[in-house]
Amino acid sequence: MGAVPQAPRTRVTARVRDLRFDAGSLSLNLVATVGRRPVAPVERMGDVERLGAWCRGVGLTPAPGCAGEALLRSLHALRDAAFDIASSVLDGHRPSPASIALVNELAAFEAPVARLEWTPEGVRPAPGSLPLTEDALLSVVARDLAGLVSDASRRERLGMCASESCRMLYLNPAAGRSRQWCSMRRCGNNAKAAAHRRRRADGNSWRRDDSSC
Structure with missing residues (x-):
């Protein structure tokens, strides 16, 4: 068996631990809460405080009492499944049956009522308009992933950062050139x-x- 590839030695600075909200989709923003996958992982959402910051950053509002350790553990599990599934689109590996089963299970929960908001970029969904229970929040993220990988036009826009010390997954914009870097x-x-x-x-x-x- 070949040796596991080693990432370049780089410092784990505060910036490396920053939460990322520029992956292009909700589920990929969750995947990005681990940096430098797969050979030198950096945890960016390791406690409840960081969980709260992530939820605010992606526009999700957990219902009172929901943003605790249980939700953090559930999001970590969904994050691993999402990385397994999304990265398979790029490298062709077969995702774990457990990853697919988890996403399907979470996505099956009834989604919250859709709401809209106006932004400088136009009308868009406002997923954080209503407080979400743990099941509802997980469902929103799981459905985003399912929509991403099942939509051919979005799947073709999926990319991975060319930096060997990053490898962040991201969604290229619908218009314009595909980018090489996150x-x-x-x-x-x-x-x-x-x-x-x-x-x-x-x-x-x-x-x-x-x-x-």
Whole structure:
């Protein structure tokens, strides 16, 4: 059996532990609460306080008494299943039957009544308009994942960050070019800076070699 690939050694800074809300869908934002999958995982939603921050960030409002350890554990389980299923679209592996069964079980719960809101970008659903029970909240996330992977147009837009120390899953916009990085401000800029350093190092090496001739 081959050796497990190792991610580049990088520091786990506060920014690496930041919650991400730019994956392009609710379920992928949940998957993004673990950074640097799969070889050097960084937990970004490890306690109830971070759970509350994530719910606010994605616009979900848990009903009073629901945003506790039980919901955190359930979201962690759904997160693992969502990563297993979504990543299978990209690499072709067969998702675990347990992952599919969990998503189906959670999605079967009756969804809350849909509500709309107006934003500068136009009309959109407002999933956090009403407080959600644990079952309802999990159902909203599970249904988002099911809709993503069952819709051919959305499935084709699924991508993975090219950075070996990131590998975040994200949904490319419906219009425009597919992007290589999860974010140009993060991994894109890091890659550009690394390439610049390599070019400088190669140039310095060439000058040293030339001077020795």
